[in-house]
Amino acid sequence: MKLMWFHLMPYTELPDDFRDANPSVWVDIHSSLFDPKRAHLMYNDFMDELEYAAQCGFDAICVNEHHSNGYGLMPSPNLIAASLARRTTDTAICVMGNSLALYNPPTRVAEEFAMIDCISGGRLIAGFPVGTPMDTCYAYGQNPSQLRQRYLEAHDLVVRAWQEQDTFAFNGRFNQQRYVNIWPRPVQRPHPPIWVPGGGSVETWRWCAEMDYVYCYLSYYGYKAGRATMDGFWNEMSRLGKDRNPYHAGFLQFVGVGESRQHAYDLYAEAAEYFYGRCLHVDPRWAAPPGYTSEGSQRAGIESQIKQAADAGVRGTTAGERFASVAREMDAIVDKGYVIVGTPDEVAEQLREVAVNLNVGHLMLLLQFGNMSKQLAKYNTKLFAEQVIPKMRDLFSEWNDRWWPRPMETAQRAEIPAFMPPLAAE
Amino acid sequence: MSDLATLTIDVNGFPTRVWRTGSGPRLGFLAGFGGLPRCVPFIDELAKHRTVIVPSLPGFPGGDRGHTVLDTHLDWVLAVHEIMVKADLIGADLAGSSVGGSLAAEIAAIWPDAVRRLALIAPFGLFEESDPPTDPWAQRADAVPGLMCADPAIWTALKTAPEGANSIEWPIEQVRASEAAARIFWPLGNTKLEKRLGLIAAPTLLLWGEQDRIMPRSYADRFAKQIKGRSETRLIPGAGHLAELDQPKAVADAILAWTA
Numbered sequence: 001m002k003l004m005w006f007h008l009m010p011y012t013e014l015p016d017d018f019r020d021a022n023p024s025v026w027v028d029i030h031s032s033l034f035d036p037k038r039a040h041l042m043y044n045d046f047m048d049e050l051e052y053a054a055q056c057g058f059d060a061i062c063v064n065e066h067h068s069n070g071y072g073l074m075p076s077p078n079l080i081a082a083s084l085a086r087r088t089t090d091t092a093i094c095v096m097g098n099s100l101a102l103y104n105p106p107t108r109v110a111e112e113f114a115m116i117d118c119i120s121g122g123r124l125i126a127g128f129p130v131g132t133p134m135d136t137c138y139a140y141g142q143n144p145s146q147l148r149q150r151y152l153e154a155h156d157l158v159v160r161a162w163q164e165q166d167t168f169a170f171n172g173r174f175n176q177q178r179y180v181n182i183w184p185r186p187v188q189r190p191h192p193p194i195w196v197p198g199g200g201s202v203e204t205w206r207w208c209a210e211m212d213y214v215y216c217y218l219s220y221y222g223y224k225a226g227r228a229t230m231d232g233f234w235n236e237m238s239r240l241g242k243d244r245n246p247y248h249a250g251f252l253q254f255v256g257v258g259e260s261r262q263h264a265y266d267l268y269a270e271a272a273e274y275f276y277g278r279c280l281h282v283d284p285r286w287a288a289p290p291g292y293t294s295e296g297s298q299r300a301g302i303e304s305q306i307k308q309a310a311d312a313g314v315r316g317t318t319a320g321e322r323f324a325s326v327a328r329e330m331d332a333i334v335d336k337g338y339v340i341v342g343t344p345d346e347v348a349e350q351l352r353e354v355a356v357n358l359n360v361g362h363l364m365l366l367l368q369f370g371n372m373s374k375q376l377a378k379y380n381t382k383l384f385a386e387q388v389i390p391k392m393r394d395l396f397s398e399w400n401d402r403w404w405p406r407p408m409e410t411a412q413r414a415e416i417p418a419f420m421p422p423l424a425a426e
Numbered sequence: 427m428s429d430l431a432t433l434t435i436d437v438n439g440f441p442t443r444v445w446r447t448g449s450g451p452r453l454g455f456l457a458g459f460g461g462l463p464r465c466v467p468f469i470d471e472l473a474k475h476r477t478v479i480v481p482s483l484p485g486f487p488g489g490d491r492g493h494t495v496l497d498t499h500l501d502w503v504l505a506v507h508e509i510m511v512k513a514d515l516i517g518a519d520l521a522g523s524s525v526g527g528s529l530a531a532e533i534a535a536i537w538p539d540a541v542r543r544l545a546l547i548a549p550f551g552l553f554e555e556s557d558p559p560t561d562p563w564a565q566r567a568d569a570v571p572g573l574m575c576a577d578p579a580i581w582t583a584l585k586t587a588p589e590g591a592n593s594i595e596w597p598i599e600q601v602r603a604s605e606a607a608a609r610i611f612w613p614l615g616n617t618k619l620e621k622r623l624g625l626i627a628a629p630t631l632l633l634w635g636e637q638d639r640i641m642p643r644s645y646a647d648r649f650a651k652q653i654k655g656r657s658e659t660r661l662i663p664g665a666g667h668l669a670e671l672d673q674p675k676a677v678a679d680a681i682l683a684w685t686a
Contacts, residue, residue, distance in 0.1 A: 298601065
């Protein structure tokens with residue numbers, strides 16, 4: 001199976017009283033909390049951590065897109081990915097991803113992803129999220145009633161721009177462009193693998209099945225809460241007559257590895273409570289722009305509420321209800337499965353169970369979270385790489401991962417000189 | 427109401443509800459934010475003296491999913507004009523509230539002969555950075571009733587499913603109404619209506635709830651200043667944004683007097 005290292009790039013110095021003194025970590029978080037000189041250090045730490053994860057042998061390093069967000073400092077994950085492309089050699093670079101409807105014209109995504117694919121020699125995984133309500137409708141002012149249609153149309157434009165040999169006119173409902181002809185073109189043909197992070201909507205499952213894209217459930221609430229969604233995905237896949245290739249799916253999980261379970265618990269409690277306490281402090285008024293959730297999903301949500309209690313661990317069908325019910329103390333965080341802590345053996349055993357139960361071949365690990373220091377993030381990363389990954393590698397070896405990047409042969413690729421800062425003048 | 431007739435017209439392939447009641451000269455009403463999932467006393471008040479015609483707007487209750495094919499502002503005003511034609515409202519007096527008020531103003535501006543006299547209740551359509559409207563789509567659910575009406579219970583009663591209603595479809599219909607408004611007015615409520623106010627020749631009554639917590643009262647002056655025809659502004663005591671829900675008689679009386 002594939003073990004991928006994911007960074008959200010949280011601002012690590014939100015004040016202790018953040019929850020009480022501020023309405024939200026997202027959309028209207030106050031600029032006075034942001035110190036650019038501290039952020040300089042954070043960005044560089046975060047990029048060190050991503051590069052370190054690549055050195056340690058993770059299959060991929062992952063970045064994502066958020067806007068006006070105190071726990072996600074990557075409005076443009078492509079900038080980080082471009083840098084990672086130069087500072088890593090064989091690791092896949094997973095941009096998870098670009099919210100297609102936010103780019104005008106969406107051709108921009110085709111271009112930038114093609115650039116990253118060229119610079120990295122074909123190591124890009126192209127993630128296409130719709131984007132959260134906070135990012136898309138509020139921070140970026142997109143119309144929630146048109147967002148999904150615009151997303152789907154932008155997808156068609158990007159995928160065509162990657163493949164069409166000749167300059168073409170795109171005559172869309174929302175986008176018209178007379179001359180589409182991107183330079184550069186992606187290394188991977190016909191195009192980089194496309195992965196779709198989504199919530200639990202039936203429409204997204206069907207679309208991933210139809211297009212043969214990887215469906216990723218990037219929840220912060222762990223494997224217990226994620227079970228219902230992944231079951232829903234696989235049930236829909238079975239209904240559509242698709243096989244259960246675990247590489248058709250991705251799942252996000254927070255993990256903290258230590259020498260004993262208690263050691264791990266103690267090591268990661270502060271960072272976990274920082275993340276769930278401060279980073280997920282989102283004002284519910286940002287959570288439900290009308291039209292963002294399709295009527296089909298609303299219907300399914302209301303029906304499931306009537307038939308059964310919501311997911312274990314997190315209650316509610318809207319992001320607002322979920323944010324309001326998040327566990328914020330370490331005992332509950334661990335108990336509900338948001339963060340898996342333990343020795344390498346314990347973690348490996350649990351993660352194997354998670355991968356098998358959820359039938360997920362691409363596990364995205366959050367090994368840096370909250371205000372975790374670089375030192376602790378590297379410790380967690382190293383221990384995981386050395387002692388957990390070997391115990392998981394064999395899983396799903398009977399399946400073919402046809403959604404993984406196909407980079408250029410090593411011999412064909414550019415030699416990247418080691419970075420040598422000029423010596424200070426004597 | 428005994429004589430309320432429900433007709434169905436086709437708008438871009440979507441069955442669209444038109445209520446018709448009362449007798450006398452025709453008076454149209456385009457409802458506000460949230461639409462009309464059920465009839466309200468305001469309609470009864472008007473129908474005591476007039477033939478009242480209340481077409482649903484696309485996506486609002488009774489308007490099916492008609493909003494889903496309207497991508498531009500031109501699409502919207504053409505759809506509303508088509509509704510006016512099919513609902514037998516051309517040349518009649520026209521009242522509109524909130525989002526419906528904005529569309530009523532558009533019709534009066536673009537098709538001056540379509541509207542005899544106009545009454546606008548706290549219409550959407552403008553945005554002034556120094557005095558912005560409240561964002562109706564970025565609210566906790568429990569805050570919305572108090573933003574829409576001076577008496578929150580009135581909004582809550584309007585939006586609560588009646589006995590026997592489909593418990594799944596009813597709430598979806600209410601979200602759809604909010605979505606339809608968002609589809610026209612997201613994110614600021616600014617449709618650049620200001621550019622077209624100078625085309626409105628119909629005598630225009632501007633009504634504003636004294637306790638409107640959505641649309642600043644200063645906007646009444648902006649409308650009054652730029653509308654070409656004669657205009658008059660009146661405040662409605664004890665009313666919020668949807669003044670016709672809070673004070674059905676006072677608002678109906680003002681409109682009846684203006685269009686008499």
